[in-house]
Amino acid sequence: MPRNLLVSGVLPARLAENAGAADWVATLSLSGDLAGLAWVEVLGPAALNFSASLLPGLDALRLTPAAAVDFESLADPVLGFSLRFGFADGSVWDDPVGRRVTVTDVDDTAPTALGFASGGTLVAGAIGAVIGRLAVTDPDTAGGFRFTFGDDDAWRFEVVDGVLKLRDGISLGLDDMPQRPLIVEVSDGHQSAALLLWIGVADPDTRLADLPEGETRGGFGLVDTGTALALRESRDVARLDALGDGEQLLILGEGIQVVLPAVQRVRFADGFQDIGAGSTGVQAAALVQALGGQAAEAQALGGLVARAESGVAWVDLAASLPALAGSDAAAVTALYHNALGRDPSGAELAADMGRLAAGVSRAQLAVDLALGTEALGRQPAGGVWVADGLGADDAWRAGTGGLPDPAPPPPTATDPVWLL
Incomplete structure (x- = not known):
């Protein structure tokens, strides 16, 4: 005999990233043909994200997260699912109502890469030189990063409004050519990572401005x-x-x-x-x-x-x-x-x-x-x-000439540096 149930109630519309069973709970009421109701399960694209169970002695069911959801791994932050009910006689009933829950991002990921948006090279011996504007890759944070350096470098480098520069009175030497590594700790206000940045260092003997007239x-x-x-x-x-x-x-x-x-x-x-x-x-x-x-x-x-x-x-x-x-x-x-x-x-x-x-x-x-x-x-x-x-x-020339596009900055580490 066909079954007919009514599932009523409202789900919390949002599920925070990494939420557990104690952080997000939904209770839905059941009415209709409940005789012999034995179990409930979750169907649909988000079936593995939720766990459903009948509440003993009550005409209701409970939904909780089945596992922590990683926002960054989702192609779509909206999780859709439906419910299926099973009865002791072997019959099943699928709820025709689809349900949706939106996963919200939580800053749980440290910055993952550091490079130069512009610049990245300076001349050895240039005092207090601007090096370049920094670019941070962070899945959770768009801006407002804080940059710090180890004791060996903090007296040499500083970041002003997102631009890496040498401190006043400081220069890099010939022994830093052609590239100098710099470990920078980048914080988004919640998470931080030590990342490796490469600075290009050019030979001062190549500066045209230093030539005699x-x-x-x-x-x-x-x-x-x-x-x-x-x-x-x-x-x-x-x-x-x-x-x-x-x-x-x-x-x-x-x-x-x-x-x-x-x-x-x-x-x-x-x-x-x-x-x-x-x-x-x-x-x-x-x-x-x-x-x-x-x-x-x-x-x-x-x-x-x-x-x-x-x-x-x-x-x-x-x-x-x-x-x-x-x-x-x-x-x-x-x-x-x-x-x-x-x-x-x-x-x-x-x-x-x-x-x-x-x-x-x-x-x-x-x-x-x-x-x-x-x-x-x-x-x-x-x-x-x-x-x-x-x-x-x-007519002998090939094309109209022109300078090459500025070269990409020196290679950047995509994995945090382990400091021991």
């Missing part, structure tokens, strides 16, 4: 405080490391190292790298991005930079590029998407619509937005490559 090193020299000149092509650079203080370590194909100071332009035989918000190349790239929604092509960028440096106004350059289509509102929205990667706020949209209505051109609006601090800050930190076509004489 008029001399070159590795084919590189300084034109002025903002410009470096290379008597070679960009393809000769095999590796590029960004240093924490704005300098760059270039490793040439033949193994020669050159540390460039924080200049705005590095000129090669086949073009130049413009670096920083004040450089013409970065400003031109930001304008192309604002109007076209994509990075500027190196050769086209060369033409724009040449015109800008010959005295053509930015608004005239903007007017020569493909115009934004659509209504004024659509054009303003497109500009914000392209240049800033976001929608304009209500106040921003109203202000820019008002400027257009007052007669300001779309080209002027694009220049104002593209050359603003927010848009320029979204351009590559290492700068943009501006190709020098040299007319028909560059």
Whole structure:
């Protein structure tokens, strides 16, 4: 004979990670055809996560966690299941109601890896040098980490706003080249781990800024405080490391190292790298991005930079590029998407619509937005490559040149270091 039961009651909606039988308990009432009811079990994807039992003498059942649940191992934090009841005569009844419980994360995992988000290399002998911005991998915590060092290193290193640097008056020596290991204890406020970090250390004899005026090193020299000149092509650079203080370590194909100071332009035989918000190349790239929604092509960028440096106004350059289509509102929205990667706020949209209505051109609006601090800050930190076509004489070249992307930071330990 078909059975019919009614299961009523409300489950606690949330189950904390690692909760045990005493931490999460649900009691559900039973009514209907209970004669001969002998057992209950859990079905569904989360069947192994819960344990169900009938309460003797009561028309009810109890649910508890069957085992601790690890939040980080779940593909979906919502656990779904249903109930099946068995009777003494061998018949069963499946409850048609599906039940769901959400597992909440608990900070029970220490940081698992430490590396550099940027930087990671410094020059031996550089006093109080910035090394790089730290990046922590932690399954439970997004930020707010605390960094400490052992007694042998605490007097040398410090972390300021997430940036690893040498303390004032401190430098690393030649014996630390080419890499120096550093054990850092990283705490997320609840858990901590000692992790190994590798710091790149460059030879101070490679610093271009230390050369006497008029001399070159590795084919590189300084034109002025903002410009470096290379008597070679960009393809000769095999590796590029960004240093924490704005300098760059270039490793040439033949193994020669050159540390460039924080200049705005590095000129090669086949073009130049413009670096920083004040450089013409970065400003031109930001304008192309604002109007076209994509990075500027190196050769086209060369033409724009040449015109800008010959005295053509930015608004005239903007007017020569493909115009934004659509209504004024659509054009303003497109500009914000392209240049800033976001929608304009209500106040921003109203202000820019008002400027257009007052007669300001779309080209002027694009220049104002593209050359603003927010848009320029979204351009590559290492700068943009501006190709020098040299007319028909560059046909022998393969491609438009350009420096390699900054190298990844030195290898990072993914397992905690055991301190004995």
